[in-house]
Amino acid sequence: MNHSMKRLFCKSLCTAAAGANLKPPPADSAAIAKLILSSPTTAHQSLDEQFLLSSKTTPWTPQLVNSILKRLWNHGPKALQFFHFLDRHHHNYVHAASSFDLAIDIAARLHLHTTVWSLIHRMRSLRLGPSPKTFAIVSERYVSSGKPDKAVKLFLNMHEHGCFQDLASFNTILDVLCKSKRVEKAYELFRALRGRFSADTVTYNVIVNGWCLIKRTPKALEVLKEMVERGINPNLTTYNTMLKGFFRAGQIRQAWEFFLEMKKRKCEIDVVTYTTVVHGFGVAGEIKRARNVFDEMIREGVLPSVATYNALIQVLCKKDSVENAVVMFEEMVKRGYEPNVTTYNVLIRGLFHAGEFSRGEELMQRMEIEGCEPNFQTFNMMIRYYSECCEIEKALGLFEKMGSGDCLPNLDTYNILISGMFVRKRSEDMVVAGKLLLEMVERGFIPRKFTFNRVLNGLLLTGNQAFAKEILRLQSKSGSRLTRKFRL
């Protein structure tokens, strides 16, 4: 059953249920999100009349609210406006902890520090949290905006906000630091507190992975050794992490030896191990060895997963030929696998990269027919290729499609498209770039100074002085205006 059929089927079922008075009519998060998006965005203005009216009869549930917040993820100001509206005006509805977590994440992405903390306090006064998850979200935001010390401090002070630290939250903060490449900082914290929290296999795995992520495999091996000495047993995850680390660091020979050692020691190697090796060899350009390992896994009775096929298809595109990748794709379908969005993205990219635009477009149509929704990567990648090849109309067409669909443009989309507006060096493209810049600010994204300057220069050079002035005004007050508008 394809996607549109599924939707139809769902709809008729729901209508039947409502008609029979079995349950309240289902509220459609897509429709509500659209209504919110189409409300005017003037400052201090509440949501649209139409929305206000319909909100009175909408049976609000946390699931519905969360679904709407996710749809509005890339329009943070609207998402928060909606969240605050329900919080204030619907006294019979109280937000769930999970909705608070989403709102906190959105506010943190908009750098609305004050809003983040008032939400946390409100959550606490309603006795809904904050939970370890809330702290994980806020820490991650701190780390990704270049403030790892604040993240650590937050973890150390968690208990002051009514949330006690435990091994799980310790592992989480270490992982957050490692994933953002702040491995030295994580290692420092790990050494200071591993005794207090009785570090376990997960803790050590997080640290081993951290060193591997920054290609410092000797340090990772050191931690592995220490782990064994302290009586903490490494598991398959530990070894798979190490294996991936060798490939990432370009130590192909060591990776192969490590893999052989894993087999020799009768470690029950799994689909993840094999996928790591197939991908690792492929990225290193060793297509033949990648294929050999792929054949070996089937011989050994380890079933490849969609991820394994994705790895193989990707490396065929990059290091072999896109034609062979297409063959592999058809083979996986023939064997009964259902390609996912990553599969399509990898192959569409391969086709575009080879200049096979129409075949790439056909594949996108095919994915939609199969009920596989394109995501950010799909759109952003295609927009990037179209821009590079001066197909600005096609790039803009995809952008429109995102805005009207379930996948709102994100920060990358705006950056890619704005860059694309410079390839033709046309005056009218500069105006579009300026409009995109205004729109992205309105949606809560903060353009880099470079982007502002580039658009300003473009407008000035093409005689759009008045528009340039408008953008200059916006630049000077964009940050402060947002904070005032959405503070609780």
Add this chain to the structure above:
DNA sequence: ATAGGGTTAG
């Protein structure tokens, strides 16, 4: 949201 495998860009 406690850890490992596919999407980027050389």
